[in-house]
Amino acid sequence: MRFKFPLVALGLEIAMIVLFGLFVRYEEDQSSQHFNASKGANVDKFIELYPLFQDVHVMIFVGFGFLMTFLKKYGFSSVGINLCIAALGLQWGTIAQGLIHGHGQAIPIGIKNMINADFSTAAVLISFGAVLGKTSPLQMLIMAIFEIAVFVGNEYVVVDLFRASDVGASMTIHAFGAYFGLAVAGVLYRSGLREGHDNDESVYHSDLFAMIGTLFLWMFWPSFNSAIADPGEKQYRAIVNTYFSLAASVLTSYALSSLVEHRGKLDMVHIQNATLAGGVAVGTCADMEIDPYGAMIIGSISGIISVLGFKFLTPLIARKLRIHDTCGVHNLHGLPGLIGGIAGIVVLANDPSKRIMQGYALGTSILSAIVGGLITGLILKIPIWGQPSDQDCYDDSVYWEVPRWREHDHYFHEREHLSQLEPEV
Amino acid sequence: MGSKYPRSVRGCLPLFALALETALILSFFFFTSYSGSIPDQRDLLEAYRGFQDVTVMAALGFGFLNSSLRRHGWSSVAFTLFLLALGVQWAILVDGFLSHFFREHVALTLSSLQIATMSAMSTLISAGAVLGKANLVQLMLMALMEVTAFGTLRMVNNLVLATHIHNAVLAGGVAVGIPGHMILSPWVAMVLGLLAGLFSIGGAKCLPVCLNRVLGIHDTGSVHSTFGLPGLLGGITNLILMMHWVDWTKNSMLTYQLLIYTGVLSLAVAMGLVSGLLTGWLLALKIWKAPHAAKYFDDQAFWKFPHLTVGY
Numbered sequence: 001m002r003f004k005f006p007l008v009a010l011g012l013e014i015a016m017i018v019l020f021g022l023f024v025r026y027e028e029d030q031s032s033q034h035f036n037a038s039k040g041a042n043v044d045k046f047i048e049l050y051p052l053f054q055d056v057h058v059m060i061f062v063g064f065g066f067l068m069t070f071l072k073k074y075g076f077s078s079v080g081i082n083l084c085i086a087a088l089g090l091q092w093g094t095i096a097q098g099l100i101h102g103h104g105q106a107i108p109i110g111i112k113n114m115i116n117a118d119f120s121t122a123a124v125l126i127s128f129g130a131v132l133g134k135t136s137p138l139q140m141l142i143m144a145i146f147e148i149a150v151f152v153g154n155e156y157v158v159v160d161l162f163r164a165s166d167v168g169a170s171m172t173i174h175a176f177g178a179y180f181g182l183a184v185a186g187v188l189y190r191s192g193l194r195e196g197h198d199n200d201e202s203v204y205h206s207d208l209f210a211m212i213g214t215l216f217l218w219m220f221w222p223s224f225n226s227a228i229a230d231p232g233e234k235q236y237r238a239i240v241n242t243y244f245s246l247a248a249s250v251l252t253s254y255a256l257s258s259l260v261e262h263r264g265k266l267d268m269v270h271i272q273n274a275t276l277a278g279g280v281a282v283g284t285c286a287d288m289e290i291d292p293y294g295a296m297i298i299g300s301i302s303g304i305i306s307v308l309g310f311k312f313l314t315p316l317i318a319r320k321l322r323i324h325d326t327c328g329v330h331n332l333h334g335l336p337g338l339i340g341g342i343a344g345i346v347v348l349a350n351d352p353s354k355r356i357m358q359g360y361a362l363g364t365s366i367l368s369a370i371v372g373g374l375i376t377g378l379i380l381k382i383p384i385w386g387q388p389s390d391q392d393c394y395d396d397s398v399y400w401e402v403p404r405w406r407e408h409d410h411y412f413h414e415r416e417h418l419s420q421l422e423p424e425v
Numbered sequence: 426m427g428s429k430y431p432r433s434v435r436g437c438l439p440l441f442a443l444a445l446e447t448a449l450i451l452s453f454f455f456f457t458s459y460s461g462s463i464p465d466q467r468d469l470l471e472a473y474r475g476f477q478d479v480t481v482m483a484a485l486g487f488g489f490l491n492s493s494l495r496r497h498g499w500s501s502v503a504f505t506l507f508l509l510a511l512g513v514q515w516a517i518l519v520d521g522f523l524s525h526f527f528r529e530h531v532a533l534t535l536s537s538l539q540i541a542t543m544s545a546m547s548t549l550i551s552a553g554a555v556l557g558k559a560n561l562v563q564l565m566l567m568a569l570m571e572v573t574a575f576g577t578l579r580m581v582n583n584l585v586l587a588t589h590i591h592n593a594v595l596a597g598g599v600a601v602g603i604p605g606h607m608i609l610s611p612w613v614a615m616v617l618g619l620l621a622g623l624f625s626i627g628g629a630k631c632l633p634v635c636l637n638r639v640l641g642i643h644d645t646g647s648v649h650s651t652f653g654l655p656g657l658l659g660g661i662t663n664l665i666l667m668m669h670w671v672d673w674t675k676n677s678m679l680t681y682q683l684l685i686y687t688g689v690l691s692l693a694v695a696m697g698l699v700s701g702l703l704t705g706w707l708l709a710l711k712i713w714k715a716p717h718a719a720k721y722f723d724d725q726a727f728w729k730f731p732h733l734t735v736g737y
Binding site for chain 2 (some may be wrong): 207
């Protein structure tokens with residue numbers, strides 16, 4: 001680990017710098033050949049969309065990062081590796097997307113490239129959620145490289161070839177990221193951990209930390225779905241639809257959580273995740289004329305499905321298919337992403353040719369995710385990436401310097417009468 | 426003595442929440458539409474920023490402001506999110522109904538969303554006062570009642586004053602909320618801030634004792650000193666500033682306005698108290714399955730704890 005990770009990380013960064021040197025140019029370079037007015041317009045556009053880019057950025061780094069801090073001994077890795085993957089992913093995403101859309105020409109870097117690069121990163125972070133705690137940082141870097149390559153290919157097929165509409169990327173990011181992650185998790189399944197792991201659980205404050213991530217994602221999701229929408233009416237609709245879909249999914253997920261749990265209590269896992277399902281599910285048709293009530297119906301359904309998925313489907317998948325999904329990304333991104341794809345097909349029912357394309361887009365996204373995930377999983381299984389042993393899973397101390405004196409949650413309170421801290425073993 | 430377990434809300438919470446969401450979807454179907462005139466991108470994004478700032482304050486700000494109780498953090502944060510989501514949807518309908526009685530569809534603009542979020546914030550402030558002592562069903566009802574009362578109050582204000590002097594006493598919170606447009610130099614605002622800070626601390630130090638003992642009111646999140654007193658201060662400052670202007674201009678119109686304004690300020694306080702009392706009586710009914718006093722301020726009453734330990 002000491003040499004492998006620094007070597008690979010440095011090597012990748014050097015590769016990125018070389019690629020940027022070869023292919024990436026500032027946007028102004030192009031417009032300066034024309035008269036000044038167009039240059040001014042470009043800069044205006046950049047500043048205008050910059051806040052949306054920033055919201056997406058906050059979601060990627062704070063939202064996704066903290067959403068995954070619910071494990072009791074894995075908070076450092078969740079936020080820290082999240083940052084590392086995202087930083088690599090957005091560089092590689094810029095290159096990969098620029099090359100495939102520009103057919104190998106130099107890439108003029110604009111605000112939309114930056115937003116799209118963040119989007120490609122989101123897919124990797126979703127997959128990261130599925131394998132959280134069971135992989136090494138090195139494996140995650142490798143996964144980021146492969147997943148973004150597949151992601152960009154799939155996005156090209158869906159958007160450029162099928163001309164399918166997927167403004168909030170329910171299919172291309174969420175469903176794709178979730179099923180990719182599940183496929184990887186399936187290949188990397190550890191039979192030794194079939195009975196669970198002591199550290200694969202949360203404590204009181206770690207769940208509260210995860211709520212920070214939830215809130216950031218919830219607040220900024222309208223930006224995520226509207227960032228690349230066409231300006232004007234479509235962008236306005238994307239904001240309003242996403243907002244109401246999210247609001248509706250909050251109500252239904254609380255209701256269902258209380259319904260399925262013992263004595264009507266709420267489950268923190270459901271609240272952290274299912275409240276966001278509305279934002280995922282409305283993604284595909286966010287900018288269409290579905291009316292606010294339509295968005296609310298989509299949000300309500302996705303909130304319900306998401307909670308039911310956590311309660312019944314995830315245990316089933318772990319038992320029967322031998323896929324252990326740490327964060328339950330299948331319920332937050334996979335199923336709502338499917339709902340989003342289907343909602344897109346339903347909304348475009350009057351337009352048969354478009355409807356078929358939406359169907360193809362959904363199928364391609366899931367298929368490419370599963371195939372790509374399986375192959376990537378096999379590559380990650382090669383025993384050279386410093387995988388943690390079964391006991392070392394879900395433990396920060398394998399990869400991080402952790403404070404020697406660790407406040408020890410229940411431990412600490414139980415032994416309060418000793419009036420001293422127990423040193424960590 | 427009844428059961429030691431917290432009462433189950435399994436019967437009513439899912440039922441109410443799902444029924445409510447269905448009702449909201451139906452109302453949205455009949456009464457709302459997209460805004461007809463879409464601003465250009467620059468204006469849209471500008472309105473969006475304002476709206477988003479309010480949302481951030483409501484969801485993150487209020488959620489974590491109230492999470493100081495040792496065993497009540499989950500409920501504070503998660504209930505805030507729930508009340509916000511419910512309050513905004515309901516406020517859109519209430520505002521639409523009060524402004525033109527559904528003669529036409531309510532157009533959803535980003536600024537109407539922002540106003541609805543501010544209505545919902547009034548609920549979040551009140552939720553701070555009953556924090557830890559009410560379950561989610563009770564809070565839900567409170568949100569519905571309060572957003573309605575708040576919307577009515579704002580409507581009355583708009584009819585009377587036709588200006589934007591509305592939400593400080595109930596929702597503005599910050600003392601400078603009301604007189605913002607009348608303060609001509611920063612030092613006035615700074616004096617106001619100083620006073621508000623002193624009142625707030627003083628109130629937090631001395632008043633709870635008297636509120637608790639004499640009136641029997643227990644204010645968990647000390648919302649009275651954070652929002653109540655500074656809000657009143659803001660209202661009174663506005664009166665003083667207006668008087669200051671009256672002296673100088675001798676304008677009878679302003680005197681009239683002054684009277685009206687005093688009326689509006691008292692109305693806001695009175696309405697807050699009356700609707701609050703009514704809601705309180707409603708919530709005190711046994712049917713809502715409020716938690717036992719022994720389970721106050723305890724997340725365990727509302728949440729599933731996967732690995733329950735003594736003290737967490």
